[in-house]
Amino acid sequence: METPLRESNLNPDPIEQFVRWYTEVEKQSVDMYDAMTLATADASGMPSARMVLLKGFDKDGFVFYTNYSSTKAQELEANPRACLVFYWKEVQRQVRIWGTVEKVSREESEAYFQTRPYDSQLGAWASHQSSIIPDRNVLEKRFEELTQKYPENKVPLPDFWGGYRVIPAVFEFWQGRPSRLHDRIKYTKKDETWEIVRLAP
Numbered sequence: 001m002e003t004p005l006r007e008s009n010l011n012p013d014p015i016e017q018f019v020r021w022y023t024e025v026e027k028q029s030v031d032m033y034d035a036m037t038l039a040t041a042d043a044s045g046m047p048s049a050r051m052v053l054l055k056g057f058d059k060d061g062f063v064f065y066t067n068y069s070s071t072k073a074q075e076l077e078a079n080p081r082a083c084l085v086f087y088w089k090e091v092q093r094q095v096r097i098w099g100t101v102e103k104v105s106r107e108e109s110e111a112y113f114q115t116r117p118y119d120s121q122l123g124a125w126a127s128h129q130s131s132i133i134p135d136r137n138v139l140e141k142r143f144e145e146l147t148q149k150y151p152e153n154k155v156p157l158p159d160f161w162g163g164y165r166v167i168p169a170v171f172e173f174w175q176g177r178p179s180r181l182h183d184r185i186k187y188t189k190k191d192e193t194w195e196i197v198r199l200a201p
Contacts, residue, residue, distance in 0.1 A: 018057070035086075038064065042079060055163070069130070081098075082101050084096070096171070103164055104162065104165050172184060184201055
């Protein structure tokens, strides 16, 4: 059984608490430990969610990358708020994070883009994410054209592609326990401090 989530072993800073859990699942080789659900809503309040990969985090927030013309990007433009959900089944842990969203700097996007595999760099150029296409051949033809245009290690960052940072205001840490009497601890940002409360499961 996993370690119970008790107030006595909590870090008062939720970022540090996240670091503790994230490091543990990384060391245990939990499958897709960096995958997270990203939930957004459009200007009318209609929600949508999808899986994305966490590409970095620190005291300033949680970073992912995408096409700036995608549905998620359009929703974030209209309503720059989001919720992230990490679920690590192997250790019966879940983390939810609510916050505001901003684009990362062009320099940060450039630095990350240059670490991506060559095919992934070309894929960012080839796909106008979320747009309607007649068939897959359109993508494959565009990809082939791009291999002729951009040799390896020479692919520039597209103007329409980059990162977002979710700046957290609320965290909830969930630890599974027997009899469904799970642990739920909620952190809420209050000025420069974090209020910590326990929630009923």
